[in-house]
Amino acid sequence: MFDALILILDSTVRLSTPLLLACLAGLYSERSGVVDIGLEGKMLGAAFGAGAVGYVTGNAWLGLLAGIAVAIALALVHGFASITNRGNQIVSGVAINFLAAGLTALLGQTWFRQGGRTPPLPQGGRFGDITLPYAEQARDIPVVGEIYYELLSGHNILVYVAFLAVPVTWWILFRTRFGLRLRAVGENPAAVDTAGISVVWLRYRAVIACGILTGIAGSYLSIAQSSGFIKDMTAGKGFIALAALIFAKWRPANAMFACLLFGFLDAVAIRLQGQKIPGIGEVPVQFFQALPYILTVILLAGFIGKAIPPKASGIPYLKERT
């Protein structure tokens, strides 16, 4: 029973990682007042970029850089549409999702001719698992050692990056000048503007931060979790991350717990696939897949307290009166 639990938690960590990275990405963007429904598209684009470059160069780090570059490029498109041209942020985000879905499949087929996927990564093209110090020695210690060996050790570097990004994001948000301004611009951009700070540049920086994190999230999928890009491999993770962000009420620590919860549900779903639970029978996988959304809807309906978004999110900042 304990072993089973550890295994489920171990895969929870792996499944939560891309959600967490994307969720934090969305946090930067939405805290600045730019709603980003295009997390999914950016992740997908990054996954493809990382997979393609990882395959060609055989270097995971170059793959990661490519993934980040693609995501930043898409983020800048979103920024250009919604910050510079004050377009509708939802429409722009949806467009980016379609763009990424179509373009990755098309380019994948044109370049590699394997039905939209990239070929399996060569040696070095994928991030390997890291064994933490003394993990081998500790594995025989009951409970604590097992948790250390199975749960904490043996993940690839991006997993650690994701969980490290939580305190770092908190620190940036609440302890730095940039964070103060970022939170302010999402609440009342006019206050930021009259304080002599550029609203546009501030929001662009937030959107770029969002690009970097979705870039890592996407790369994780194609060159860390799996070996190569598969068509539509994000499979809605960007949207779950967005749900987690709302669930977390736009706070970094909450975001981590929300993503772990959603990851856990996913892990349980995989574990229980085709298995009968005594007394209930076989639970359809779809039920667990739907749970994150159901929970979010329940939250939004006000059952678990109010989720109040940053006041200015979704509203383009217009200085001159019309």
Next chain:
Amino acid sequence: MSDTPAIELRNINKSFGPVHANRDIDLVVKKGSIHGIVGENGAGKSTLMSILYGFYQADKGDVLVDGRKAHIGDSKTAISLGIGMVHQHFMLVDNFTVLENVILGAEGGPLLAGGVSKARQELKRLEDDYGLKVGVDELIEDLPVGLQQRVEILKALFRGAEILILDEPTGVLTPAEADHLFRILQVLKDEGKTVLLITHKLREIMAVTDTVSVMRRGEMVATRKTSETSMAELAELMVGRSVLLRVDKKPAHPKETVLDVSHLTVTDSRGVQVVKDVSFNVRAGEIVGIAGVSGNGQSELLETLAGIRKATSGKVTIEGATIDLAETHVDPAMMRDWNLGHVPEDRHRMGLVTGFAEYENAILGYHNDPTYSKGFLLDIPKIRDAAREEIEKYDIRPPDCLLKTANFSGGNQQKIVLAREMERDPTVLLVGQPTRGVDIGAIEFIHKRLIEMRDAGKGVLLVSVELDEIRGLADRVLVMFDGKIVGERSPETDESELGLLMAGAHGENA
């Protein structure tokens, strides 16, 4: 005091599309003085100040600060030139603390820790020097507006402002808060700072300024020494003709009761009784004024009578038909069907859909009226014709029924609401704060129409926090305090007696 003016504006021009908001503006502001700028709403005062603060760019013209030509391309430049501004709508982040709001944009380094402790000391000093007491760790959303305004002033001083612009600072303040603000301004002046005070309230200008400039329709029409001018002269300059500050009306000839309210009690969403056992009536051909400091139940009373709010108990009789407000379901549409017109207190929140065109707003609430439809569809040409008629009759400017209502000035927006409610020929008209944020010309017009309504034999219930307005318009004055009607007086009653009633100083037996 040096002779170089703190600010000099030369030939400033600014247009928003077809609207020429500022035309050839010249202005000289002496260092160390309090300089007032008056003008009606939409005269271009705020635009001019926004140009000075770098929020807008002038199309043409020069700005000189301390005698040097300055190109103020953004607020950052304005701040570095020592210009600070307290905006009409506060530029504060509601869920930030006072301290966070003050340091925003002047954090003193990429990390907050160092700057914060320095800011704390500096704020302490400013609070002591200027009598600007605010708790630095309070959240803005928990502060009353008077204190929020102090935060805005602190923000400007913290950035080292030598020239402070205040845009309509007293609009949101109670009289006591306004007095405190004026004392602060006086201290600022004594410290050698220059203050630019934008307002449309002449009394304030006379009370605190050294010099006053008057704007009218985008132009600077006059500059006077405050000691050498009078309210009457300034009012005349503002509107370009003599205005009657007093309302001209004949005695009322009230007839039968058209609205009778008995034992009305209203509980708000927090479960607090806001209207407590209120009874009164309104007769045809009279204006009944409800005076009181805002927040004493007048708004809730009005909203309940308009069918917006539910009553806990009480009956209302309109044109002889009695409705139990607690038992019966009422909504605004039903009240309108009973010939009860309602001009809400907050025209932006309840009176208009500001994103809609004028003609659409002109039928809001009356859109189900069969005269406006053709089968299932709205008869747009007919609606527009009716709107154009109202525009003409109520002198709504600009006379364009296709324009979004957001683009009309406050006074004209109010006229749109008023036209809509009055043209339906209601038996009883409920009017809340009809002239709040409205310029003098429009105030005069609105007052005249209300008197005309009365003389046409309608009952008018007027709620206003402006005592002058109540005394000028009403034929009977009811004073509300703490949800109760604490007295009925004639409008000729001494202002101080009414003031005491409004403050709850004595009850019904006084």
